[in-house]
Amino acid sequence: MQFQDNIPIYVQIEKYLYRQIALGKIKPGEKVPSVRQLALDLTVNVNTVQRALNQMNTEGILEVRRGLGSFVTTDTELI
Template sequence: MQFDDKVPIYYQIKKYLYKEIIIEHLNPGDKLPAVRQLAVDLTVNVNTIQRAISELVEEGIIVTQRGKGNFVTTDMEKLFALKRHVVEEQIEVMYNNLTALQVSPDEVLEYLTTYIGQRKEQDNG
C-alpha cells in the first residue's frame, strides 16, 4: 500500500479500514485478516496495524475477541453513522477550506459541477 508521507501511517490505515467497511469489502460480523497478515499486506509493522485497530475498537467499529481475531461490529447503527460521518467530513473539510479562500457556496457548487463534467469527458475519452 502507498502512503502519504505527510500523514501518520497508522492514521491512513484507519481510514483504509473505514473504507473497506463502508464499501462492504468487510461486512458486519466479518473477521478481519490477522494483524500479522495485515502487516504483510500493507507492508508495515504489526505495531502500526495494532495502533490503527485499537482506535477502531475504541470507536466501537471493530470488536476484538482475544485468541480469535478482530471482527467488524454488528451494530448497524454504528456502521450507518460511520458512513454518514466519513462522507460528511469530506464535504465539510473541502467546503471549509474553500470558504477560507473566499470562495462562495455557489462558486463551490459551480467548481464541482465543472470538475465532474471534465472528469466525465476524460473518463470516457
C-alpha cells in the same frame, strides 16, 4: 497501498479499513485479517497495524474476541 508522508500511517490504515467496510468488502460481523497478515499485505510494521486496530476498537467499530481475533461490529448505525 501508497502512504502519504504528511498523515500518520496508522491513521491511513484506519481510513483504508473504514473504506473496506463502507464498500462492503468487509461486512458487519466479519473477521478482520490478523495484525500480522495486514502488516504483510500493507508492508508496514506490526505495531503500526496494532495501533490502528486498537483505535478502531476504542471507537467501537471493531470488537476483539479473545483467541479469535477482531471482528467488525454488527451495529450498522455505528458503521
